[in-house]
Amino acid sequence: MKLTFRGAARTVTGSMHEIQTGHRRLLLDCGMYQGRRKEAAERNRHFPFAPAEVDALLLSHAHIDHSGNLPNLTSNGFGGPIFTTAATRDLCASMLADSAFIQEKDAEFMNRRNSRRRRVIEELTSEPVEPLYTINDAKAAMEQFRDVDMHSRTEVLPGVFSTTHEAGHMLGSTFLELELEGKKLLFSGDIGRCCLPIIRDPERACAADILIMESTYGDRLHQPMMxxxxxxxxxxxxxxxxxxxxxxxxxxxxxxxxxxxxxxxxxxxxxxxxxxxxxxxxxxxxxxxxxxxxxxxxxxxxxxxxxxxxxxxxxxxxxxxxxxxxxxxxxxxxxxxxxxxxxxxxxxxxxxxxxxxxxxxxxxxxxxxxxxxxxxxxxxxxxxxxxxxxxxxxxxxxxxxxxINELSGHADQQELLAWMEPLVKTVKHVFLVHGEYTQQQALAAAMLERYNIKATIPERGESFTV
Ligand SMILES: [Zn+2]
Structure with a gap:
């Protein structure tokens, strides 16, 4: 299979990873990239692949940096199923509508400002700004959601199975265990922490050959929750x-x-x-x-x-x-x-x-x-x-x-290392995503020291055949 890291590579937003297996394509998450205005608009608007060629999508959880670009993907031709938990689906319904509302307001504001400027500078002929997506796009995207129960094993593409596990990061959050080409690939999504209010604690990883893991707090230790x-x-x-x-x-x-x-x-x-x-x-x-x-x-x-x-x-x-x-x-x-x-x-x-x-x-x-x-x-x-x-x-x-800074929803360095412990004997490739580069380097160093595992920190657009 070929893995390509399309987003959240050496940064924390815009989570999106592509798996090509045979002639089929699977996406893990489709998050909004947040950063400098112009760069973010450019990156979110244009996908580095044809959305119509994606066959299915697996969504780890509802946070906008994981789900926020879905309406743009579906309105540009992706017609396949979006597999996720029912809680994530219901959260997305509100969050994507809210995000679309912000996009529409933003575009309106820019157009008003541009038209004022145009009156002053006659020759300025900028095109009207279009929202990244509209409330209708967000509603339409929801039609493609398919509920999967926690711990259920679902055939997401012919011969490709996905099992969801509790990630303990937010309501409905999961990490995903994929079986394809006779191998197991684990995608961490965002890993939470023990004892957070409301939600259950994260489950530990399971044996796998390939791990794609978040590293938001790869260099940090949290204060106790109590x-x-x-x-x-x-x-x-x-x-x-x-x-x-x-x-x-x-x-x-x-x-x-x-x-x-x-x-x-x-x-x-x-x-x-x-x-x-x-x-x-x-x-x-x-x-x-x-x-x-x-x-x-x-x-x-x-x-x-x-x-x-x-x-x-x-x-x-x-x-x-x-x-x-x-x-x-x-x-x-x-x-x-x-x-x-x-x-x-x-x-x-x-x-x-x-x-x-x-x-x-x-x-x-x-x-x-x-x-x-x-x-x-x-x-x-x-x-x-x-x-x-x-x-x-x-x-x-x-x-x-x-x-009050004890409520962070992300595991710290020690918690991440403890989470992955069950797979250290079987894993052959570890890719770190969803973290600033310094955090990723620190986590990679800690992983090498504790488990003698050499992690890869992919750049955006980089591909690997595994
Ligand atoms: Zn998250």
Whole structure:
């Protein structure tokens, strides 16, 4: 078989790998590449192969960097099945529609700006910008999804079988065991961690000849998970005591639901007072519905909630907000409360309004709940900048800025090495993907030292016959 690494090669986004076996082609994931605007647009728009020539696609999980370019693939001619779990399918329905909405808004904005410029510079004749894909494209792509149960073995192409395993990374996430040409190939997708709220722990790898493995945190060791809930209780109690609000930028998918569940547990345990909690993000509201529906993905603790007749993602003082007017009305809340809102790095979305209205008050807390990339507003707040720009205006920061960074959904170096241990005796080729090059080199070095395995770090477009 021939493997070609089409994306997430020496970088973390745009996951897409191609397997050619005989005259058939199989794709693993079809993620959106995120990076510099022009380069990203170019890379996402043009596939380095004819989409109509792909026969089937296997999707490891719903994150946009794994699924986000699917509507573009299907609208450009891919007509085959997309195999994934039911939870991933339902998450994708909301997430791809949301992504399409952003693409459409983006194109509209660019066209308005270009037409203003055109009026000034007569000779400027740029073509209108088309969205990468539309909401209709996203809807159409969903028609090609085919549900596979966790641990089921499915014939995805004639003579090619795929078995899904729990990856413990997000709701419905899998790693894939493929059987083809008398060999076993394992594709890790993204590997999660033990003890994450809501979802089950990752299963360990199984024996295989070829491994394609993520390496996001190939050079990192995480802090233990158990501190996160205690930290959250402390932050809520301290802020409430001084009469402040907590503004938490949180990723709409996964992180919001984890924090909601943790607050619910803390109320149950009597560790925090019952202050109002608002989830203010239409995507988070839709995605929470998928979380509610897919109880088959829950861990023991979350199932215990259900067994008591409790809704893990609903309690007396919690309100989900879709409506814009209701969102604006949160400005008038004068009592201590918690507002969870996207985006997770405070780059866009409703959280910007809440930050603008609240970072100036020293009674308030900005709670950072995940990784913050360089140059994002979330990162600037975390770095302690005393003045930040929000909607183009300078705003003084007087609120306390705190973070909970224990909830990462990716295994660290030691966890990745432990995960792959069951296959070290059988594996002949290891390819590292989905990581920055420095992280990949560190993981490759650790793998060589511990298992005497020499991993390959492919470049984008590089092919291997195995
Ligand atoms: Zn992921």
């Amino acid at each position: 501190h996160a809930k205690d930290k959250l209780a402390h932050i809520i109690n301290t802020t409430a005591r001084r009469g402040g609000k907590i503004i938490a930028p949180a990723f709409a998918v996964g992180r919001t639901q984890q924090i909601v569940l943790m607050i619910h547990e803390l109320i149950h345990e009597g560790k925090i007072s019952e202050i109002p909690v608002f989830v203010d993000s239409p995507l988070a509201v839709n995605v929470t519905e998928a979380f509610r529906k897919h109880t088959e993905c829950y861990d023991v603790e979350t199932n215990a909630f259900l067994d008591n007749g409790d809704d893990p993602f609903g309690f007396r003082r919690l309100r989900y907000i879709r409506d814009v007017e209701e969102s604006k009305a949160l400005n008038d809340v004068r009592v201590p409360c918690i507002i969870l809102s996207a985006s997770g790095m405070a780059e866009a979305g409703r959280v910007l309004h809440h930050l603008r209205n609240n970072v100036g008050d020293p009674r308030n807390t900005v709670l950072i709940t995940g990784f913050q990339a360089e140059n994002t507003l979330g990162r600037k707040l975390l770095d302690g900048e005393k003045e930040v720009n929000i909607f183009g205006e300078p705003v003084r920061v007087r609120a306390e800025v705190l973070k």
